[in-house]
Amino acid sequence: MLEVHDLRSGYGEVQVLRGISLDVDSGEIVTVLGANGVGKTTLNNTLSGLIHPTSGSIRFDGASLVGTPPSAVVAAGLIHVPEGRKIFPNMSVRDNLELGSYRRAKARRSANLERAFAIFPRLRDRSRQLAGTLSGGEQQMLAIGRGLMAEPRLLILDEPSLGLSPLLVEEMFQLITRIASDGLAVMLVEQNVVQSLDIAHRAYVIENGMITIAGAAADLKSDRRLMETYLGL
């Protein structure tokens, strides 16, 4: 579904991604792991069209996404839930969710809103509250809920567990499994190695702008040496 080949990208003169190749198939949870500053968020921003790659290819459902503006990437069904949530703090929870279907799946807005509330019951309780007043965990749920409103074909989650309490982290990973159980493809970009490998089918490890390990999540988990070398565990 998503095929990335030899992707190079960065900010101005600074090259962050130095030839990334990866793919995500439909119905899969693929996790992309790596420490801070290795290029995970740059990868996400490049895939969603916020920054344009200097070279390489991105194909989504067979069509090229290189040079495509973010609105067209969303229209194609590739939805990126960003690190730091980026919700609209000045608007109600409900308005935030509704704007998730601004570009895509607008016709099924009310049905999808019900679905989002069913997945995240706490958002229903707070639907009239300003999003900026939510707790960190609730804001993360809202960000994912907003992403789901567009009926994604592939959902990219950038560090959904960042800044959450251990209990909430647990809950978040369960929710991601539940969302993906409907057949939705998920690309989970995380620093939280153990829990990510627990729920993913396959995994990539990025180091210094390049993929250094790729394989089945179960294999990575059992390879202590790899874990120690690349992930400091």
Place this chain on the structure above:
Amino acid sequence: MLKLDILLSAVANGLMTGAVYALIALGLTLVYGVLHIINFANGAMLTTAMYGVLLAHSVAGIDPYVAVFFLTPLFFAFGYAIQRWVIGPASHGDDNNILLVTLGLAIILENALLAIFHSDTRSIDVPYGFSVIEVGTLLLSVPRLIAFAAALAVALLLALVLTGTDTGKAIRAVAKEKTGAMLAGIDVEHIYAVTFGIGAACLAIAACLLMPTFVVNPRTGNAFVLVAFTIVVLGGMGSIAGALVGGLIIGVVESLSGLAFGESLGQIGIFLLFIVVLLVRPTGLFGAKA
């Protein structure tokens, strides 16, 4: 009791003028709130719209209150186009450039008007220009009463659009969280242009409401925009409610200080208030902290 009557009528006049000030400030504050730029061309665009009303009246005999129905969409399109294809591309993503581009636009518009219409001050004659109605002991100017009601209606409509439509919500989303908006599929360049277009449309409406009782020369808009800046600061940068309340307050202050110090010194009160606001509450009445 004559004194009280004069005071009341000064307040009523102030409110009526203030509502139109508010309308001019609405465009300014909306553009600031969303694009985070001060549109220096606001005054020149208002003057252009006033000449538009003048032309429609003198050439085609169209009443200002009829002209509003085609000048408003025309100015929306003008504002949209100028942001999308001139200001946006010319700024290369740098806010300082945007200031210069709008300043340049102001100079071009003003001098174009000067070249076409010369520096004479002009006005239009409408049969209702001096009609008044009696409300209690007050005599209220009909065109200014219409301006008051129309300006309030436009502010209300704008508030409804911003809270009740997808485009309005997208405008508010872009104002606070641009990256999040882009990732929700909102085309930020389009929203910027729509916002600028709404600002221009507000000016066109203000021009149609002003022309029955005001005069125009190529620099008229600047006087209004100076006041509008004061309103935006008083109400809080980017706040719609602030622009409305601020506009009404400024209108009344101007009218009352005119009464106290003489008509030509009326604006002294505005700028005194402006200084006090900057000293005491720099975020404005409805402004949030930056």
